[in-house]
Amino acid sequence: MPEGPELHLSSRFVNFVCKNRIFGGKIIKSLVSRQPDVEWDAPYYTISAASRGKEVKLTLTSQPDSKNDLLKTAPNEKPRTLDIIFQFGMSGKFDFYEAGGLVKHAHLNFFTVDEPKMVLSFVDFRRFGKWHVGADWSEDRGPCVLFEYPKFRENVMNSLDKLLFNRPICEVMLNQQYFNGIGNYLRAEILYRLKIPPFVSARSVLEPLVAKTADDTDQPKIKIEGPDFLQLCNLVPLEVINLGGTGYDPKERGESYSAFDKWLQCYYQPNMKNMADHNKRTIWYSGPAGPMAPTVKVTGKKQSRKKKKKMEMEDQAEIKKIKLEEKSISENENLKEMIVRSKKINSAAKDNVGVPHVEEMKKESRKRKMKLEKGIVEEKNGNAASDFKVCKHTSLTDLKLSDYPTDGTRVTRSRVKVILKEVGLKQKPSRSVNKNGLQNKDGVTAENKETNHTKIKKRSARGKRASQQK
Template identity: 50%
Template sequence: MPEGPELHLASLYVNKMCDGVVFTGPVRKSEVSKSPDVPFTCEAYRITAASRGKEVKLTLTPVKSDAPKQRVKAGQAALPMDIVFRFGMSGYFRFTSEDEVPKHAHLRFHSKEKPCRVLSFVDTRRFGSWQPNGTWQPVRGPCIMFDYKSFRENVVSHLSDRAFDRPICEVLLNQKYFNGIGNYLRAEILYRLNIPPFVPARTALEGLGSEDVYESDKHVKQEIEHSKTSDTTKRKVVKEEMGDLLRLCHTVPLEVVHLGGKGYDPEKADYSDFKAWLKCYYVDGMKSIRDHNGRTMWFTGDPGPMAPKDSKSKKAKKRTKTDDDHDYTNKKKLTRSRSEGTAKKKEVKKEIVTNTPKKDKVVCSKEARPKRIQPAKVNRPRREISSTARSRKSSSVESTEGGLLLFSLNEKESPLS
């Protein structure tokens, strides 16, 4: 997420790319954006930018015509307009030709030259926003980088507020007091001071005054080197300076700004120097834990007494990218070897079952299952037949022309016949 240094570098980028460029026509918004339309159109205007904490302000200034008494056309802007941007998670500015406008350019300013060039506000995730005729948000405190004295006074004068009862890592994200501090800056600042992230903010800030006694026109280190104090005094001054949390909230973001375009460069997107500058945030060997607002806090050592009880500290896993990072051949081989091993086990089991005698078989076949016992038949005594009936039975057997024997027996014969 862009923080104070990134937004300031974005303003420097706009001033550099738009220097001497004249823009024309209406400000065009994409159809998918839910931010408000910008009711500004002008035949010729210029664009300048400024930053304050986590906000960037573009000023559209109409260019005065050399022709005397030339009237402004109907619908054309005669006065400057300020548009205040908040970058959200992924916002940035880019200046390209008209054919190379990025896909997620949600607000566009077209130049008057030919071929035309376009200044675009690009926001892939669409969490950013802008406000036409906007002003700096009054709920945000003074800028940590460019309004240091007011920023320091604002914090020290409100240490009794309930907001400072919370852990210092969460208070550093409160834009009412620390306008411009974000997730990576708070991790780097607390890491340098060796302050546990989940100690009470008031405890971490106690003893700091509204005036920075070490602030001067020259750099503190240069002042110490040219002074005639003893080595012990020098070390004491440097230690006290490094222990000033509010001072580091001012100097650490300026270090990112001094990285220049390599810290914020949408054209080249070269962040190698910025990654080398990080000492704690998402660095191998550091721990991470989610704070009470669900934001990930990176630190080392003990998290502090106010750490969430339901969260567990995790070390950053070291991941080395190799050439076969996306090669799943080994996995396929492992799966194939497992399936082959399973098939072999099944064959061995089948062979054992086949060679086992029927009485020792564990798995019974259909033929080996016990047969159902049928009830025994009862032998009834044969009925005695009289000699007369026997003679009649024998006489009923006749021969036919086809050689077939026809057998007829009258079962209901009278005993008197």
């Protein structure tokens, strides 16, 4: 869900579903969440929401006890409020539904007291989302590109002397101190509208706007030009809001998403180019990348990122293999053998730093041994498989409340994997596809089920392959 427009749509959603509803009781946090508890003892309260850039603020407001009107507190007593600031990470969203149970990945839950009982859940399957209780908008984030446009523009314009603006425009756009609300798809769309190459310096894009802002009165500069870059940082996200759907949410197939998909001109489009920026985030663009584009070139021979990574992996695998062999060599076997092996490792590691000599290898193996022992010790200290009761489950998200350890131990995915292995259970297949590879569990053909997003992905991958072959 999560760039400026999605956060705003989310806040609207909350206001819509919580209108005229009374909440009460404990605010329940999931056991896996590392975010703070919300202590709030008002027996009755309402919920409203607002957004600013990539944050949503929920405001809880205490309500008088309507059932016990006679016992009402002093009339001049003001209702208490509590603000909670949410960041959505990569997958956060709010959901509102009947309180039969909690949906998967619901991490903070507010319950209504009126019938039918409902829940407002902060749902976030990747758990990159955060919340701060009793907080205000983060100070290190700038004005909202959507709803504080004049301040946003001013903030950027007054900061052009900062070194940051020497960086490529596409990277600066993700800096939330200045572009609060812009994310990966918006940066692509905005740059594309003006055909600005992503890797020109931010200053070169923004400096001309200083004159423009000051100009105002004189020079009838023929006003046919469209909106400038900073205006687009406001208008493009506003367009998303005005689409009326839920914004970017490829898993939410159906009309609202296809409207968004149709709206996208650049991001993830098969006819567009893409590359990783200096922070390894994919930037989609057309035309030239610009002078500051990252160069993949190293010394001498050129290697593609993928190939390089693949080779590194192979090296690592090789090292691992050799080290395993080493492990089986008894302690007092002659040094010569080990030196030969260390040379082998060195050649496997190629460009990697220093020659790992024998002592280092010994140290490594000791470390590994210690880790191994530690792991065993940990398990004996209450992290044992039996404590988790995960035996019948195959993934973290399949765990039921009763399966969580009560001692506050965090259940991690890798932990589950380890335990499953110990218990001798297999992971469930990641895909439920039949022998023909056509159907999933629901009897939907894979082809029909394919989202637009997927198709594009496939197409662009094909395109990439084709162009690589040239």
